[in-house]
Amino acid sequence: MAQxxxxxxxxxxxxxxxxxRWWIATFGCKQVPxxxxxxxxxxxxxxxxxxxAEASILLSDRGEALKSGNPPVDKHQMMFxxxxxxxxxxxxxxxxxxxxxxxxxxxxxxxxxxNEENSFQVCEET
Numbered sequence: 001m002a003q004x005x006x007x008x009x010x011x012x013x014x015x016x017x018x019x020x021r022w023w024i025a026t027f028g029c030k031q032v033p034x035x036x037x038x039x040x041x042x043x044x045x046x047x048x049x050x051x052x053a054e055a056s057i058l059l060s061d062r063g064e065a066l067k068s069g070n071p072p073v074d075k076h077q078m079m080f081x082x083x084x085x086x087x088x089x090x091x092x093x094x095x096x097x098x099x100x101x102x103x104x105x106x107x108x109x110x111x112x113x114x115n116e117e118n119s120f121q122v123c124e125e126t
Contacts, residue, residue, distance in 0.1 A: 003087065004049050004122070005056075006079040011118045012062040016045060019059050022115040023047050026094050029057060041068060077120040084108050084124040091122070 004027060013019035023029040029047040032055050034040055041064050046055035060070070081087040084101055088110050092098045099111035109123040 003051070003090070004079050004081050005052060006049070006077075008056055008058070009077045009079065009120055010058040010060065011077070011114070011120075012060045012065050013116050013118070014062050015116070016043060016059055016061050018115055020045055020047070023057065023059070026091060026096050026114075039068075039070065041065060041070070078109075079112075079120060079122045080125040081122055082125065084110065084122070087122055087124075 011019070020031060024031075024047075028050045030050075032046050032048050034044055034046045035055050037044075037046075037058065041060055043061040043064055045059040047057040047059065048055050049057070088098050088101060091112060097113040099113075101108055101110045107123055109121045111119050111121055113119045
């Protein structure tokens with residue numbers, strides 16, 4: 001099983017090339033052809049996590065998205081792992097800004113901030 005998995009994460013960036021490099025360096029993602037997702041933008045990039053055959057990460061150009069009426073996703077976006085402490089150490093070792101492990105409503109998670117201060121949570125799924 002892959003170390004990290006998610007159903008879908010969509011983030012916007014001012015520098016898509018830098019964002020793509022961050023996802024590759026931090027998570028080992030690979031860029032893949034854009035699937036048949038709703039309302040794609042010309043500059044959208046689709047990424048897969050290691051061990052996954054399907055794209056689950058969408059990187060969008062912030063300016064292009066705002067002009068097209070697509071505001072940033074403001075809900076908590078989540079990624080999952082089996083061992084939270086190991087995942088936190090792994091990402092921190094790769095230079096990601098990781099927050100402290102928190103427990104809320106019986107779920108443990110930590111926050112990750114990317115190279116442009118977008119954030120998402122990594123949650124332990126058993």
